[in-house]
């Protein structure tokens with residue numbers, strides 16, 4: 001076993017130096033930004049602009065998807081390179097696939113897996129190079145957890161599909177370039193055999209996007225009113241959408257893994273060192289220390305689960321229940337940490353843009369706590385998947401799909 | 405990063421796993437735990453024969469000089485039994501105390517005997533109740549000429565049953581803590597097993613016990629530091645044992661969800677039962693990941709203090725919780741002393757206390773990471 005995240009081969013040491021220098025140069029002017037949640041629906045134009053520009057620069061080097069082939073916008077590098085990139089970005093609290101709001105981290109691997117050669121050449125490079133924003137568009141008013149109940153229809157008409165329907169709670173506060181959408185292509189077909197995935201350019205006539213103001217920030221309703229989408233934009237074959245969804249949802253349900261670490265504990269400790277109660281630094285308060293201890297145990301576990309999934313994914317031995325277990329636990333931890341922040345910081349924890357939040361947006365951690373429990377599937381979905389994968393009440397364990 | 409065991413470790417795992425199945429079958433363990441007879445001399449002799457006492461000890465002292473990870477892999481399998489007896493307390497912890505603190509002569513005399521299983525040396529540390537820390541050491545030690553006289557009562561001594569000697573923490577006239585080797589058969593030593601919801605724990609009273617002054621291990625007055633440092637190396641091995649125990653509990657619990665039917669279906673189909681299994685898995689994996697990372701840190705010679713305390717907190721809490729969630733799944737049948745869960749349940753409660761509670765170790769972890777100002 002080897003848990004080392006730093007020590008590299010001579011080649012990787014060189015690469016690390018290169019990445020570190022590159023980051024130092026390109027993070028100039030961005031150090032003060034409050035990197036908080038890994039993906040941000042907060043409406044901070046300055047932060048978003050910086051992240052977006054950084055993403056494009058990384059994308060130009062193929063570093064957003066380092067292991068992808070060059071012709072699809074990657075850099076054709078090894079898992080070791082990816083490891084170095086992830087750990088170097090993590091020093092700034094950044095996560096390679098969440099540099100700015102786009103669901104590329106899911107959509108790109110799914111396209112790589114299921115797209116035709118033509119689709120991969122056309123769709124992938126702009127997505128993987130961070131040039132465009134793509135949203136995942138699944139949820140509907142009557143189809144949340146039960147995503148297979150999808151009612152948005154896409155009916156073949158000549159060289160196009162004609163799309164009608166409504167999606168909710170997708171995207172963020174700025175407009176998308178492409179919508180990666182689950183549609184029903186056979187309204188009379190059997191459940192699970194009637195769905196398909198469409199790559200829909202967001203600027204097509206008949207697409208309307210309306211903000212929804214949710215506790216985590218802005219999400220959107222998307223309306224499709226007789227939108228004509230070229231039939232060649234259907235990915236993975238007509239009525240084969242449920243299979244494609246398996247790959248998609250495995251990534252959404254924690255199967256992607258990550259080697260970076262959540263900085264919340266270090267930030268809380270910083271805060272506690274710099275704030276007094278009755279002349280005594282908070283960090284010396286025994287109750288505060290006990291609360292921090294619980295945070296450490298849980299956050300370390302979250303980080304280790306994430307790294308374990310990352311490792312299993314890239315050695316191509318997907319961890320059957322790891323993703324679902326991680327997602328359930330990580331979101332519960334975040335919810336609990338919200339309360340712990342309030343215990344430690346008092347009402348200050350609930351104020352945004354306070355000086356103390358420079359290093360981490362505590363208010364956002366708290367505010368998004370209950371909301372982030374459902375993104376990409378609820379806690380119940382996570383545990384349901386866990387049970388299938390771990391073989392609870394079933395003789396055969398469901399395998400995790402391959403996602404690299 | 406690499407999460408695989410190496411070839412040797414895979415072999416250790418196999419050998420130890422097979423050994424546990426053959427030599428410590430569940431039916432035998434449930435009987436032994438019920439009778440509270442958990443020191444099994446024949447089993448212990450076989451373990452000694454396999455070289456599993458003193459795995460961390462250098463070869464010159466009769467050990468096998470293996471790595472922490474190697475040793476952890478074997479203990480994980482022993483935990484699956486759970487194989488009882490002083491394999492850890494004598495073969496790992498006491499051996500480490502002697503190695504770290506003993507004079508050359510003491511090491512020569514004691515370590516080969518510990519590693520060979522002829523001597524079973526058991527740490528007897530705190531005098532009072534539940535807690536752990538230097539403040540619990542109250543046994544007095546007065547010196548006259550070359551003789552020390554010990555007076556006190558070690559309230560909870562784990563694995564005292566098979567002991568041939570104890571490593572007693574005592575307080576000298578100056579108030580400092582020292583570690584003294586006391587023969588089990590010395591006059592004034594009485595070992596009384598505890599009853600109740602714990603196992604393998606006895607009270608050891610030391611009533612005017614006289615030992616030669618040469619029996620002090622390490623410098624007089626520096627005993628707590630010696631114990632603490634040795635425990636830092638030994639504890640992750642105990643954690644691996646608990647991880648194995650969690651794994652066993654997890655596996656038979658999942659299996660039960662596939663056998664037991666209620667309301668016309670397998671109980672594993674009920675989401676609430678599934679939820680218990682999710683929580684169980686988290687406790688198991690959390691303990692496992694912290695423990696193995698810490699074993700690796702120790703092997704690499706990197707700072708491991710925080711990791712040791714984290715692992716101990718996670719593994720003690722994890723084993724305890726794993727059993728609780730398993731009880732929820734098993735309901736009535738799991739409460740039968742002849743059910744394998746009961747062996748684990750009793751042991752999990754016992755080990756929760758052994759060498760410090762989770763709360764104690766959490767505080768030590770925070771102190772190691774963020775010293776008080």
Ligand SMILES: Cc1cc2nc3c(=O)[nH]c(=O)nc-3n(C[C@H](O)[C@H](O)[C@H](O)COP(=O)(O)OP(=O)(O)OC[C@H]3O[C@@H](n4cnc5c(N)ncnc54)[C@H](O)[C@@H]3O)c2cc1C
Pocket residue numbers: 136137138139141143144145146168169170171216371372373374375376377378379380381384675
């Ligand atoms: C922060 C956030 C971000 C989001 N981002 C996106 C996005 O980018 N794209 C997108 O398409 N969607 C997105 N969503 C929507 C999200 O995917 C849905 O909210 C989620 O799938 C749950 O659907 P629902 O809200 O309709 O709840 P429902 O499905 O109505 O669930 C209601 C309750 O019933 C429970 N339940 C349902 N089925 C079962 C079952 N079989 N067993 C046990 N319990 C069950 C649920 O767990 C929940 O407690 C986002 C949501 C949030 C909150």
Ligand SMILES: Cc1cc2nc3c(=O)[nH]c(=O)nc-3n(C[C@H](O)[C@H](O)[C@H](O)COP(=O)(O)OP(=O)(O)OC[C@H]3O[C@@H](n4cnc5c(N)ncnc54)[C@H](O)[C@@H]3O)c2cc1C
Pocket residue numbers: 664665666667671674675676677732733734735736737739
């Ligand atoms: C301390 C104690 C005292 C007792 N005293 C008595 C007594 O005086 N008289 C007497 O007759 N019996 C008594 N019992 C037996 C007790 O009533 C049963 O243990 C209890 O009804 C559960 O049944 P079971 O143990 O067979 O578990 P099972 O029914 O096999 O349950 C196994 C698991 O499946 C779950 N499960 C089952 N059905 C569902 C469902 N529909 N939805 C979700 N989860 C489900 C259970 O909650 C449990 O987690 C006692 C048991 C104990 C432990």
